[in-house]
Amino acid sequence: MSLESEKKTVNKTIKLLLLGAGESGKSTILKQMRLLYMNGFTDEERRQAGLTIFANLLDAFRILLGIMATEHIKFGSESAKLSADLITQKVPESLHEVQLDTATGAAMKNLWQDSGVQVAVSWSRSLPFHDNLIYFYNAIDRILTPGWIPGDRDILQARLRTTGISEIHFNFGHLSWRVIDIGGQRSERRKWIHCFENVDCLIFVVALSGYDQCLAEDHNAVRPKLVL
The missing domain is CATH 3.40.50.300 (P-loop containing nucleotide triphosphate hydrolases)
Incomplete structure (x- = not known):
């Protein structure tokens, strides 16, 4: 040139x-x-976005559980406590190790139905992750489908610092x-x-x-x- x-x-x-x-x-x-x-x-970027979305969901539920612990909010059921234990124990060392399996998805669904968790959700409205949690939770069945690849809107909703x-x-x-x-x-x-x-x-x-x-x-x- x-x-x-x-x-x-x-x-x-x-x-x-x-x-x-x-x-x-x-x-x-x-x-x-x-x-x-x-x-x-690209397909690889969409696959990476899927891992980010899995991590977003795990982080959001851990934040909700943290709010419950800080504000002394009690679970509405014993099964919710067991689901919370499963979520808190799932701490991948890196983004590449994040996996949202059926058991984790079921635990999230069970927690979402719990009255105590819903109190934490209402408290979380002042936190920036709130809207993304609602979006991805509503799409959790689709996200758990084998072979799922994030669409354009999913990628736009994904949050990576x-x-x-x-x-x-x-x-x-x-x-x-x-x-x-x-x-x-x-x-x-x-x-x-x-x-x-x-x-x-x-x-x-x-x-x-x-x-x-x-x-x-x-x-x-x-x-x-x-x-x-």
């Missing part, structure tokens, strides 16, 4: 930076862009777009400053549903305010 053609390519590339708190929806926007302007997701910097490139109209997603947790925000060079566009993402929610990394802190 000649210097002149390289210069033209650089000049027509738009650098878009996505910023916002953790769980605000930045990565979801990035995934939407992949679906709309790129070729979506962004660490470091994620970046995609695509063409739209007469322009090339370079979209950068940076982790929004407190520990990641110090990296923001390194990405501002030559930025053409910045989107600060805020979830309307998160106005009274806690931070994903700190359940005792509310989400950041943006003063315009």
Whole structure:
């Protein structure tokens, strides 16, 4: 490529930076862009998303059980206690070892019917995982089907904490777009400053549903305010 053609390519590339708190929806926007302007997701990426969804469900139920322990909420039945034991003992060492088998799915269903767990669910409305828990629990029979592969909406609902910097490139109209997603947790925000060079566009993402929610990394802190 000649210097002149390289210069033209650089000049027509738009650098878009996505910023916002953790769980605000930045990565979801990035995934939407992949679906709309790129070729979506490969089979391997969908398989990995399935493991993430399994982990999301396990984490959500463990958080509910943690709320019950902290707030001294009692189980409504002995069978729910047994189901809780099964869930708490299922702690994979890595995402690749996550498996949502029939027994675990049955334990989740049993817990969901428990009166004490439902109290914890109502308490969890201020936590960012709540909507995703409802979505995936309602789809649990489909998720447990042998050979299940996540669809586009499943992947959009999946939550995996962004660490470091994620970046995609695509063409739209007469322009090339370079979209950068940076982790929004407190520990990641110090990296923001390194990405501002030559930025053409910045989107600060805020979830309307998160106005009274806690931070994903700190359940005792509310989400950041943006003063315009």
